[in-house]
Amino acid sequence: GCSEEASGGGGGGGSEASACAPEDVTLVGQVRNESNPYEASWLDGGDAFAEQVGLEQQRLTYDADSTKQQEQISQLLAGNTDCLVMNILPNGDSDTLPIVEGAQEAGAFLVTQWNKPADVNVADYDQWLSHITYNGVESGKQIGDALAEAIGGSGGIIALQGILDTGAAKDRYAGLEESLEENGDVELLDQQTANFSRDEALSVTKTLLTKHGDKIKGIWAANDDMALGALAALEQAGRDDVAVVGIDAVPDALTAIEDGTMTATVSSDGPWQGGIGLAIGYCVATGELAAEDISDDDRAWFAEQFLITDDNVGDFTSPVVDEADFECDNVFSRSQGAIS
Amino acid sequence: MSLGDAGPPIALVVIIGIFSLLSPDFRTIANLQNVMDAAAVLAVATCGISFVLMMGSIDLSVPGVMGASAIAVALLVANNRNDNDLGLLGVLVAVLLGAALGCLSGMALVSLKVPSFMTTLGVSAVGLGIATLMFSGVQPNISDAMLRGWAVNRFLGLAYLTWIALGCVLVGWLIQRYSRLGRYAYAIGGAEEVLALSGVKVAPYKVAVFTLAGSFYALAGVMVTSQLSAGLVQAGKGYDFAAITAAVVGGTLLTGGRGGVLHSAVGVLLVIVLQNGLVQIGVSPYWQGGVQGLIVVAAVSAAVLPQRRRNQVTK
Amino acid sequence: MTTNLQPHPETDASAPVNALEVRGLVKHYPGVKALDGVDLVVRQNEVLGLAGENGAGKSTLLKALVGLVRPDAGEIWVRGEKVRLRSVVEAADHGIGMVFQEQSLVPNLTAAENIVLGSEGPGVRRGIYRWDTMRKLAQEQLDKIGSHIDPLARTDSLSFAERQMVEIAKVLRIEERTSHPPVIILDEPTSVLESKEIETLFSQVRRLREFASVVFVSHRLDEVLDVCDRVAVLRGGQSVGETPTAGAVPSDLHRLMIGSTGSDDHYHEGLSERSVADSEPRLVVKGMSGKTFRDVDLDVRAGEIVGIVGVHGSGREDVCRALFGAEPTLAGEVTLDGAKLDLSGTRAAVASGIGYVPAERKIEGMVGPMSVADNMTLTKQKSRCAGPMVVPQKQATLVDKWIERLSIRTPHRGTQIGRLSGGNQQKVVLARWLVAGDIRLLLLDHPTRGLDIGARSEVYRLMRELANSGVATVLLADSLEEAIGMSDRIIVMNDGRATKEVACPSGGKPTPLDLVKEMV
Amino acid sequence: MSTPVIADPASNPAAEPAVVKGGPTLGQRVTSFMPVIALVALLTALTIADPDFLTQRSLTAAVRTSAPLVVLAAGATLVVLCGGIDLSIAALCSLSTVLFAMWLPDMGGLTILAVIAAAGAIGAVQGLAHVLLRIPSFVVTLGGLSIFSAIALVISDAGPIRVVDRDSTKWLNLYVAGYVPMSFFVALLVVAVVSLILKLTPLESFVKAIGYSESAARLAGTPVDKVKVAAFTVSGACAGLAAVMLASRNFSGSPTMADNLLLPAVAAIVVGGTAITGGHGSLWRSLAGALVVTLLRVGLPIVGVPSAWEQILYGAIIVAAVALTLDRSKVAIIK
Numbered sequence A: 001g002c003s004e005e006a007s008g009g010g011g012g013g014g015s016e017a018s019a020c021a022p023e024d025v026t027l028v029g030q031v032r033n034e035s036n037p038y039e040a041s042w043l044d045g046g047d048a049f050a051e052q053v054g055l056e057q058q059r060l061t062y063d064a065d066s067t068k069q070q071e072q073i074s075q076l077l078a079g080n081t082d083c084l085v086m087n088i089l090p091n092g093d094s095d096t097l098p099i100v101e102g103a104q105e106a107g108a109f110l111v112t113q114w115n116k117p118a119d120v121n122v123a124d125y126d127q128w129l130s131h132i133t134y135n136g137v138e139s140g141k142q143i144g145d146a147l148a149e150a151i152g153g154s155g156g157i158i159a160l161q162g163i164l165d166t167g168a169a170k171d172r173y174a175g176l177e178e179s180l181e182e183n184g185d186v187e188l189l190d191q192q193t194a195n196f197s198r199d200e201a202l203s204v205t206k207t208l209l210t211k212h213g214d215k216i217k218g219i220w221a222a223n224d225d226m227a228l229g230a231l232a233a234l235e236q237a238g239r240d241d242v243a244v245v246g247i248d249a250v251p252d253a254l255t256a257i258e259d260g261t262m263t264a265t266v267s268s269d270g271p272w273q274g275g276i277g278l279a280i281g282y283c284v285a286t287g288e289l290a291a292e293d294i295s296d297d298d299r300a301w302f303a304e305q306f307l308i309t310d311d312n313v314g315d316f317t318s319p320v321v322d323e324a325d326f327e328c329d330n331v332f333s334r335s336q337g338a339i340s
Numbered sequence B: 001m002s003l004g005d006a007g008p009p010i011a012l013v014v015i016i017g018i019f020s021l022l023s024p025d026f027r028t029i030a031n032l033q034n035v036m037d038a039a040a041v042l043a044v045a046t047c048g049i050s051f052v053l054m055m056g057s058i059d060l061s062v063p064g065v066m067g068a069s070a071i072a073v074a075l076l077v078a079n080n081r082n083d084n085d086l087g088l089l090g091v092l093v094a095v096l097l098g099a100a101l102g103c104l105s106g107m108a109l110v111s112l113k114v115p116s117f118m119t120t121l122g123v124s125a126v127g128l129g130i131a132t133l134m135f136s137g138v139q140p141n142i143s144d145a146m147l148r149g150w151a152v153n154r155f156l157g158l159a160y161l162t163w164i165a166l167g168c169v170l171v172g173w174l175i176q177r178y179s180r181l182g183r184y185a186y187a188i189g190g191a192e193e194v195l196a197l198s199g200v201k202v203a204p205y206k207v208a209v210f211t212l213a214g215s216f217y218a219l220a221g222v223m224v225t226s227q228l229s230a231g232l233v234q235a236g237k238g239y240d241f242a243a244i245t246a247a248v249v250g251g252t253l254l255t256g257g258r259g260g261v262l263h264s265a266v267g268v269l270l271v272i273v274l275q276n277g278l279v280q281i282g283v284s285p286y287w288q289g290g291v292q293g294l295i296v297v298a299a300v301s302a303a304v305l306p307q308r309r310r311n312q313v314t315k
Numbered sequence C: 001m002t003t004n005l006q007p008h009p010e011t012d013a014s015a016p017v018n019a020l021e022v023r024g025l026v027k028h029y030p031g032v033k034a035l036d037g038v039d040l041v042v043r044q045n046e047v048l049g050l051a052g053e054n055g056a057g058k059s060t061l062l063k064a065l066v067g068l069v070r071p072d073a074g075e076i077w078v079r080g081e082k083v084r085l086r087s088v089v090e091a092a093d094h095g096i097g098m099v100f101q102e103q104s105l106v107p108n109l110t111a112a113e114n115i116v117l118g119s120e121g122p123g124v125r126r127g128i129y130r131w132d133t134m135r136k137l138a139q140e141q142l143d144k145i146g147s148h149i150d151p152l153a154r155t156d157s158l159s160f161a162e163r164q165m166v167e168i169a170k171v172l173r174i175e176e177r178t179s180h181p182p183v184i185i186l187d188e189p190t191s192v193l194e195s196k197e198i199e200t201l202f203s204q205v206r207r208l209r210e211f212a213s214v215v216f217v218s219h220r221l222d223e224v225l226d227v228c229d230r231v232a233v234l235r236g237g238q239s240v241g242e243t244p245t246a247g248a249v250p251s252d253l254h255r256l257m258i259g260s261t262g263s264d265d266h267y268h269e270g271l272s273e274r275s276v277a278d279s280e281p282r283l284v285v286k287g288m289s290g291k292t293f294r295d296v297d298l299d300v301r302a303g304e305i306v307g308i309v310g311v312h313g314s315g316r317e318d319v320c321r322a323l324f325g326a327e328p329t330l331a332g333e334v335t336l337d338g339a340k341l342d343l344s345g346t347r348a349a350v351a352s353g354i355g356y357v358p359a360e361r362k363i364e365g366m367v368g369p370m371s372v373a374d375n376m377t378l379t380k381q382k383s384r385c386a387g388p389m390v391v392p393q394k395q396a397t398l399v400d401k402w403i404e405r406l407s408i409r410t411p412h413r414g415t416q417i418g419r420l421s422g423g424n425q426q427k428v429v430l431a432r433w434l435v436a437g438d439i440r441l442l443l444l445d446h447p448t449r450g451l452d453i454g455a456r457s458e459v460y461r462l463m464r465e466l467a468n469s470g471v472a473t474v475l476l477a478d479s480l481e482e483a484i485g486m487s488d489r490i491i492v493m494n495d496g497r498a499t500k501e502v503a504c505p506s507g508g509k510p511t512p513l514d515l516v517k518e519m520v
Numbered sequence D: 001m002s003t004p005v006i007a008d009p010a011s012n013p014a015a016e017p018a019v020v021k022g023g024p025t026l027g028q029r030v031t032s033f034m035p036v037i038a039l040v041a042l043l044t045a046l047t048i049a050d051p052d053f054l055t056q057r058s059l060t061a062a063v064r065t066s067a068p069l070v071v072l073a074a075g076a077t078l079v080v081l082c083g084g085i086d087l088s089i090a091a092l093c094s095l096s097t098v099l100f101a102m103w104l105p106d107m108g109g110l111t112i113l114a115v116i117a118a119a120g121a122i123g124a125v126q127g128l129a130h131v132l133l134r135i136p137s138f139v140v141t142l143g144g145l146s147i148f149s150a151i152a153l154v155i156s157d158a159g160p161i162r163v164v165d166r167d168s169t170k171w172l173n174l175y176v177a178g179y180v181p182m183s184f185f186v187a188l189l190v191v192a193v194v195s196l197i198l199k200l201t202p203l204e205s206f207v208k209a210i211g212y213s214e215s216a217a218r219l220a221g222t223p224v225d226k227v228k229v230a231a232f233t234v235s236g237a238c239a240g241l242a243a244v245m246l247a248s249r250n251f252s253g254s255p256t257m258a259d260n261l262l263l264p265a266v267a268a269i270v271v272g273g274t275a276i277t278g279g280h281g282s283l284w285r286s287l288a289g290a291l292v293v294t295l296l297r298v299g300l301p302i303v304g305v306p307s308a309w310e311q312i313l314y315g316a317i318i319v320a321a322v323a324l325t326l327d328r329s330k331v332a333i334i335k
C-alpha cells in the first residue's frame, strides 16, 4: 500500500524544537558555481561568517542546473536536518518553492536570495526565515537613468537582456522601461538576450553595432558580465563614444568605471549576501532570534543598494565584510523595506 | 565535388540572398566583416571537431578544453593575478594544455575502449574542474598587448583573430588532404577494421586526432580570452553543440568518413549568418533559437532530399 | 619482429625449402574447433589450391598465416624458419600477403591509397602525402594486373569487380616489401568476378607462380583444378588429403571434401520432373523503368525459374531490387497473380509473398551480431508468434528444424550469425524466406556466392523443390553455367534493357557462348 | 499459397548433427550485471567517504531524485537502440512542464495523460520527419531542441507557471510499501513494461536489427520506419511523463526546467553499457546508468567533495563506469 511519507522520516516542521547548541549547527551555502567572481565571493563571505562563529560552511554548487540544485537539496534534507541552516541562491523563480517546501517539511532553516515567485508569501512558512533580494526594477531604472544622463538625455540605446525566464532579468528590464518612459528622448533601438554571458554579449553587441551603427549612443546591460562583453565589442569596433551600464558591481566593472570606459553599475554585495543568509539562520537556530519575532517586513526584503558611478566608485573597490552586519540584532540592518 | 557536397554551399548562398533582400543592414560591408569576425572562434573549434567527426567519433570536450585554456592563457600572459608575462609562449602552453586534454580523451578511448562520447564528456568535466581550480575566485584579466591586439587590430578589414581562424582552416585543410594523419582519420571513419587488416595500427592515429582537435579547441579558448580580455571558465560554453551543428550542417556525417574542414567552414558560416541575419531582420529573441533550428533542419533536408534513396540508411 | 631462428628438423640441404609449412595448427572458437591440427605445405613457385566445405576452416587457417588469427597450438614455418606471426605487418615482412574473403578496402579513400595502405613507402614522407608518387606506386601495381582503373578514383565509385582488382593490386605490393619470393594468399577471389575478369586474374596467378607461391581458395572446383598445381583439402578443421591437379576431376575433390561420393552434375538433376509450360504467369512486368533500367518486360510463371544474365551495369540487379520495393520504380506495371503489385517498399513486397536474397550478404543480407534464430525469423513473424507475442519454444523448434533441413553448421541457434562461415550464413538468409512457407516469388541475387559445392547443390535442390511447389523464381546466377543449368528461361539484359529471351528447357540448353554473344 | 516441401535431412549426405549446447556463457552473464556492479561500487565508495550517506532516508531521496532521469533515459534508450539519437528529450520535457502547468487548471487529473500524449505526438512528428525526409536523427532532434525551447519560452511568456492544484499529482509523492517513492516506482514500471513489450514481441529483434544494420533489416522486410517512429514516440511520451514528475516536484512548469538533463540522460544510457551506435543494450541498463549518474550528481557534493574536484571526479568516474559496463563482444568497433 501507499503511505504519505518514507518511514523513519525526518524532523517535521518543528520551529518550537529546542534551540541548537552553536557547535551542532550545520551551515550550507549554495550558489550556481564557483567559476564566476560574484558567486565565489558569496561563498567566501559565507566562510567568513562561519569562521566568525567557529563553524565551517559546506559549499555547494550546481552548475546553474535547476534539476541538480533540487537533487542536491533533497539529498541534503534527507540527512540530519535538525540544526541545518541553508543560505540558497535558487537558480530561477520556479526553483524556490520546492526548496522551501522541502526545508519546511524537514525542519531546516532556510534563507533564499534573488529569486522568488512574486505570489509566494514567505510568512506562510515557519522554516523559511527570510528572502533577500535587490530591487531589480529599481536597479534597472537607476542605470537606465544614469545611461540617459550620460548620453545627454537623448539618442539611441540598445538593451542586453539576461536569461529570459528569470525574475531578475524581467525586473531589470521593467526598470529600463520605466526609465525610458521618463526619458522620452531616449530611444530603445533594439533589445536582445545575451543570457547574462560575457561571451554572448560580445557577439550580440557586435551585430547590433553593425545594424544600428552610429545611432547607438548607449548600451544598457542587465548585468556587468554582459556590460563587459559589450565593452569588448566596442573596443573591437573602435568605438569609444558609447556609454555602457550594468548591474552587480563585479570588480572588473568597478575598474572599468574607474577607467572611465563604463558609466554606471549597481552594487550587489556578494560577501555580505553569503554571510547574511547564514547569519539569520544561525541566530534562529541557536535561539538568539525567535522566528516569530521577525517582523513580516523582514521576511522578504530588499537589501540596500547603491548606484555606482565614477563619483563614488572608490568606496566600493575593496569591499570588506563587516562582522557587525552579522550580529543577531543587526541582521536586518540593510533592509530597504519589504518586497511589495 | 559531388552534388551532395554542393548542398550546404548552395544553402549558404540562398540564405545570404534572402537576408540581403530582407534587410539592408545585413548586406553592408561592415556586417560582412562582422559575420567573419563572429565566425572566427567557432571556425577554429569546428576545425578541430571535424577531424574527430570524420573518424566517426564524437567530441563533447570542447567546453572543458576551451575553459581550461582560456584561464591558463589568462594566467600566463600579463594579467592582474600574477606577474607572469610569457606572451606567445603562454599561448603555446595553453594550446599544449588543450592538446594534453585531447590526448587524454584519445587515450581513454583506445586503451579503456570507452566510446568517445563518454571519454570526451568526462574530459570536459575534468577540464572545467581544472579551470575552476586555476580560477580560484578571482577573475584573471589580461593586459598583454599582443593578445588583446588580436581582437582589436585589423588587417584588410578583418580582425587578426579572423585571419588566425582562416589560417586554421587552411592548415586543417592541408592536414586533411596532405597528411597521413588526416587521410587516416578519414579512412578510420570509412572502414576502421580494414585499416587493421592492412597492418595499420589505428590507435595512435586516433589519439593523435583527439590531440590535434584538443589543440584547436585550446586555440579557440585563447581567442575567446583575447576577445574578452579575460579568462573565463565558461569560455567554451555552448561551443560543443555549436561546433557539431556547424559540422553537420556543412555536410559532415556523424557516422564518419565524409565531410571535412572545408565543409565545416561552410557550416560555420551558415550558422553564424543565420544568427546574425535573424538579429538583423529583427526576429524576436524568444523565437530566434526556434527559427534557427527550423532553418537548420530545412537546410539539411534540402541538401539530402535530392540524393535520397529507397534503402538509404539514416541514423 | 620476432623471428625464432631454428634449423628445420627435417631440412635436407639438397631439397628445396618449402615456402611455407604449417604443422598441427589448432584454433578454438567458443563452441567450434575451427582448426583441429591442420598440416599444410606450400612449395616454392607453386599454386596450391585449398578446398573444403563451408566452415571447414580455410579462412581461419589463412588468417593465421597472416597473423590475424592467433592459433592456440601448432607451428608455422616460413622458408625453413619457425615464425610467430602477430600482425599483418609481420606477415608481410615475411613475404606473406592475403586478399580477404570479405572485401577489405576503405570505401572513401582512393584506389591508390588503398593499394599502398599501411606500406606507403615513398608515397608518404614525414607524414606528408606525396600524391604523385602515391599514384605512380599504385599505377605500377595496377599495371601488373593490366587494370585500367584510375588510381585516384574513390574506391566506392568502383564496381565490385574493380574493387576486387584493387585488392589484388594491393596484395602484390608484397613483392616490393621482401627480397624473398612472396607467398600470396587469395581467399575466394573469384566469387564476385565475371568470367572475363577471372581470366585476367588467372593469368596474373600464373605470372605470380614464376617468382612466388600462391594459395588459392575457391568453391568452384573446376577453377581450382584449372589454375592450381596441387590441391589440399580441409574437412572439419583437419587436413584430409591432397592431390595433384593433373588428371584430377572435380568429383575427386568433392569426394575428399565431404568424405563420400557426391554427384558432380549439380545443375541438371531432376530437371525432367518439372513442367511449367502450362501454368499461369505469376509475375507479369510490363514496361518497368527505374534509374538504371528502362522498359523491362518480364513474366515468370508459377514454378518457373527465370535467369537474368548481363554484364556489369546491365541493370539486372536493380530490376530485382525494384521488384522487391528496395529501389524506386519510375514507370511500368507489375502484377503478381493478377493483382497489381505494390512497389512502394520492402514491407509491401514481403506482404505480397515476395522474398529477396541480396548479393552483399554481410551488409544487406544479415544482421551480424544477432543470433541465427533471430536472423532466420526476422521476416516471418507469424512463424514464431502467437498473436503479437513471440513464443520462444515455437521459434526454437522451427529454427532447429531448418538448421537441420539445410544442414546449417552452427554450434547453436543462439550463436551470432556473424560467427558462421559464409556459406552457412547464406543458408540462414535463404531459410528466412522459407520458414513461413507462404512465399510466391523469390528473387535470388547471386544466391550461391561463396557457397561450397555441397551447399550449392543443396541450394539448387532447394530452388527446384520450391519451384516444384509453385514458387516463381528470378535468378541472378553466379556464373553463366549456373544460369543455364538452373533456369527454365533466360532473359539477357543489356544496358538497362531486356534485349533477348532465350528458352532454356531441360535437354535444349544454350551454351554459355550463345549467351555471351547476346550480352555484349 | 504454396508450401514448399524440402527433402528430409536423412537423404542428405552432407548433413551432420548441427545443434550442440549454447546460450550465454558465464562471462557474458557477468557482463550483463556490470551496470549493477558499477552502481554498488559507487555506493560503497560514497559510503566510505561519508558513512552517513548510506541511510534509508538518503537512499530513498536519491532514487526519488533519479525518477525523471530514469524515465527520460529509458525513452531515449529505444531511439539509441535503433541506431539514432534523441537530443530533444530535455527540451521537450521542459516544454511539457509548461504545458502541464498551463493545462492543469482546465483539465485537472486528465492533464497527466494529455501531456504524455502531446509529448508522444511531438516525438512521433520528429520520428516521421526523420524517416520520411531521411534527415539524420541528430539533426532532426537538434532542430526539435531549439524549436521546443522557443515554443516553451513563448507560451510561458518566459517565466515559470505555478502548479496551484497539487492534488492531481499528489500521488507521485506517496511511497510504495513505505519505502519506495511513487515516482521511482512509476519509473520502474515504465522500464519494466517497455522492456517486457520488447522481450515478448518481435519488437526487440526489430529494434536490434535496425540498430545493428538498418539496410539488412529493411531488406528482410522489417517495418523499419514504423519501429523508428514508434521509438521516437515512446521517447517523447517518456519526456512527457518525466515532465509530470518534475512539475509535481517543483510545483511549477518552466521553459528551461529540464534543459540540463540532456547530457545526464545520454550519459546514463552510455554508462549503462548501451552502445551509442545502436543495436546492443537495454532499458534496464539505462536504469542502472541513471542511478549511477544521479549518485554522482548529488553524492559527490553532499559527501563534501569541493566543486572543482567534483567535476574532475565526475569526469573520471563516468569514464571508468563505461569502461566497466560496456560489453565489447557485442560492439565490434568503439568509436
Ligand SMILES: Nc1ncnc2c1ncn2[C@@H]1O[C@H](COP(=O)(O)OP(=O)(O)OP(=O)(O)O)[C@@H](O)[C@H]1O
Residues within 6 Å of the ligand: C029, C030, C032, C033, C034, C052, C053, C054, C055, C056, C057, C058, C059, C060, C061, C101, C409, C419, C420, C421, C422, C423, C424, C450, C452
Ligand atoms: N570469429 C569467429 N568466432 C567464432 N567462430 C568462428 C569465427 N571465425 C570462424 N569461426 C568458425 O570457425 C569455423 C571455420 O570458419 P572459416 O571461416 O575458416 O570457414 P571457411 O572454410 O573459410 O568457410 P567458407 O568457405 O564458408 O568461407 C566455422 O565453423 C566458423 O563458424
Ligand SMILES: Nc1ncnc2c1ncn2[C@@H]1O[C@H](COP(=O)(O)OP(=O)(O)OP(=O)(O)O)[C@@H](O)[C@H]1O
Residues within 6 Å of the ligand: C159, C160, C292, C310, C311, C312, C313, C314, C315, C316, C317, C318, C476, C495, C496
Ligand atoms: N545506365 C547506367 N547508368 C549509370 N549507372 C548504371 C547504369 N546501369 C547500371 N549502373 C550502375 O552500375 C552498377 C552495376 O549495375 P548492376 O549491379 O545492376 O549490374 P549487374 O549486371 O547486376 O552486375 P553483376 O553481374 O555484378 O550482378 C549499379 O550500381 C548501377 O547503379
Ligand SMILES: [Mg+2]
Residues within 6 Å of the ligand: C058, C059, C060, C101, C187, C421, C422
Ligand atoms: Mg572462408
Ligand SMILES: [Mg+2]
Residues within 6 Å of the ligand: C317, C359
Ligand atoms: Mg550484380
